[in-house]
Amino acid sequence: MSGMASPDLDWPDERMVLVVTDGAHYREAVPRVAAALTRRCHGGVVIAANRPAQMLRQTLREHGVDLSGVSFIDCISSVAGLPPTPERDVQYIESPTMLEKMGLRAERALTGVPGTKRFLILDSLSTLAMYNGVAAVAEFTHNVATRMRLLDVEGALILVENVAEPGLLDAVRPLFDRTIEA
Amino acid sequence: MAPGQQVTALEGARTVLDLTAMLMEAAFEELGEGTILASMPGYLERFGEDNARYLAKHGTRWDPAQGAVAALTPMNVVSRLTGTPFTMVEATRRQAVKRLHACEFQEAFADRGGFPRTMICQLHGAAYQGSVNGLVERPEDGYDVEVRSRILFGDGHCDFCVRSRSERPDTPDQEGESPSPPPEEELAALNVDFYAFILASFVDYMEAMLPPERVAAHVLGSARQAGSRLQGRRGFRGDAGTVLRDVLHATGHRFAEGARGALVTYCPNERGIRDATRRSPPERAAEARRQAGRMCAAILEGAIAEAVGPVRVRRERTEHAGGTAWHYRVEPEGAAGEGER
Numbered sequence: 001m002s003g004m005a006s007p008d009l010d011w012p013d014e015r016m017v018l019v020v021t022d023g024a025h026y027r028e029a030v031p032r033v034a035a036a037l038t039r040r041c042h043g044g045v046v047i048a049a050n051r052p053a054q055m056l057r058q059t060l061r062e063h064g065v066d067l068s069g070v071s072f073i074d075c076i077s078s079v080a081g082l083p084p085t086p087e088r089d090v091q092y093i094e095s096p097t098m099l100e101k102m103g104l105r106a107e108r109a110l111t112g113v114p115g116t117k118r119f120l121i122l123d124s125l126s127t128l129a130m131y132n133g134v135a136a137v138a139e140f141t142h143n144v145a146t147r148m149r150l151l152d153v154e155g156a157l158i159l160v161e162n163v164a165e166p167g168l169l170d171a172v173r174p175l176f177d178r179t180i181e182a
Numbered sequence: 183m184a185p186g187q188q189v190t191a192l193e194g195a196r197t198v199l200d201l202t203a204m205l206m207e208a209a210f211e212e213l214g215e216g217t218i219l220a221s222m223p224g225y226l227e228r229f230g231e232d233n234a235r236y237l238a239k240h241g242t243r244w245d246p247a248q249g250a251v252a253a254l255t256p257m258n259v260v261s262r263l264t265g266t267p268f269t270m271v272e273a274t275r276r277q278a279v280k281r282l283h284a285c286e287f288q289e290a291f292a293d294r295g296g297f298p299r300t301m302i303c304q305l306h307g308a309a310y311q312g313s314v315n316g317l318v319e320r321p322e323d324g325y326d327v328e329v330r331s332r333i334l335f336g337d338g339h340c341d342f343c344v345r346s347r348s349e350r351p352d353t354p355d356q357e358g359e360s361p362s363p364p365p366e367e368e369l370a371a372l373n374v375d376f377y378a379f380i381l382a383s384f385v386d387y388m389e390a391m392l393p394p395e396r397v398a399a400h401v402l403g404s405a406r407q408a409g410s411r412l413q414g415r416r417g418f419r420g421d422a423g424t425v426l427r428d429v430l431h432a433t434g435h436r437f438a439e440g441a442r443g444a445l446v447t448y449c450p451n452e453r454g455i456r457d458a459t460r461r462s463p464p465e466r467a468a469e470a471r472r473q474a475g476r477m478c479a480a481i482l483e484g485a486i487a488e489a490v491g492p493v494r495v496r497r498e499r500t501e502h503a504g505g506t507a508w509h510y511r512v513e514p515e516g517a518a519g520e521g522e523r
Binding site: 024051075081096130 | 221
């Protein structure tokens with residue numbers, strides 16, 4: 001896998017994109033989305049709710065994604081009881097249930113991204129729904145989408161279909177400008 | 183126990199645990215740690231509940247309403263079955279602290295990353311949580327389990343604290359009654375069977391989360407690797423048929439010689455696999471059992487390949503006087519043959 005170039009994803013021009021994938025393609029989907037957005041933008045923020053930031057960052061590097069200008073918000077390491085390792089590009093949140101804190105941290109991190117073209121990737125809505133339920137995640141998605149549009153940030157929120165809570169896809173799909181499969 | 187039997191129990195358990203650790207890592211990679219942390223503990227709690235009910239049905243007696251130590255009875259039975267030494271550091275009706283002085287997962291997980299080690303500790307805690315509440319009638323009368331120290335993270339012991347949710351007195355409590363320990367040979371078989379239960383539960387969980395072909399790919403790859411490692415430890419020598427029989431023997435199977443291969447008349451994992459999948463929807467349970475059969479064949483393939491080169495192991499269900507048996511046959515890789523994989 002090391003050094004492998006990410007397969008290209010035809011990225012749409014819309015601002016808020018829901019990326020739907022399944023368990024068989026999930027591993028490849030996140031690097032493909034990150035590769036597409038890092039090519040389009042100057043930098044951005046990745047909310048890591050399904051994979052610890054360290055591992056996600058390593059996977060992205062192995063796929064040749066340029067991570068200069070990218071920072072991570074890790075919501076999962078603390079749940080596992082792993083002590084956070086101090087790193088300049090990673091912020092830790094105690095739990096994926098802290099949705100409000102997650103949103104605030106993401107917004108603050110985006111203000112530190114150099115350049116005008118910025119992105120937000122969330123991996124993944126399905127994981128957040130396991131911890132918070134569909135209704136809370138739909139509300140959170142609505143807030144994120146509104147804020148990202150106001151801040152002129154491109155958003156890609158990932159949903160893994162076969163592990164998603166029933167009803168999640170239907171609840172969040174209308175909140176996006178476009179849905180793509182990866 | 184005769185020395186040969188000890189090796190048999192050890193290799194069977196070790197191979198199954200090895201395989202569990204590998205599959206767990208594959209699942210992390212595929213599903214993500216967040217998904218597994220959110221969904222797997224609940225699954226293992228159900229496993230703990232099932233285990234408690236199973237033991238209650240087979241002669242272990244305890245009243246979970248009595249107190250925290252009594253509620254630990256089924257997990258103490260398991261610790262004795264798996265030969266894991268423990269002491270009760272605190273033993274009141276309100277709260278009990280059980281201290282394990284060895285970690286049964288140490289060998290398979292010690293060299294793994296932080297997440298797999300964390301996960302196995304959390305899952306162990308979840309199995310305790312399910313077990314102490316397995317016979318509790320109302321959730322508010324149940325118990326909460328906290329894992330307070332972890333050998334896999336450098337602590338000298340693993341402490342499981344069981345705390346009563348309702349007001350129970352701070353007076354001494356005691357464990358329930360369990361039947362006399364079975365003979366050593368049966369104990370060894372039960373030990374392997376228990377780990378097979380964990381492995382099959384994990385495969386069943388993967389079946390619930392991933393397409394069957396992805397599960398099959400992970401199962402086959404990991405099982406072959408577990409077979410290679412088994413061969414690395416034991417260094418079986420001889421032709422493919424000899425290695426087949428040696429591996430089956432080393433992993434606790436009993437068998438008769440077949441015309442072309444080996445006829446397994448007792449599989450140490452069979453009950454664990456059946457019990458672990460009993461509560462799943464029938465189609466998924468059937469698939470998880472098929473995966474278990476494939477794993478068994480792939481472990482053999484991995485071990486034999488290390489000794490003599492690539493082979494395919496096929497299994498055919500046969501009937502014999504005592505019930506169902508499996509006929510194992512080794513073929514050169516690429517041979518078109520019949521029989522289940």
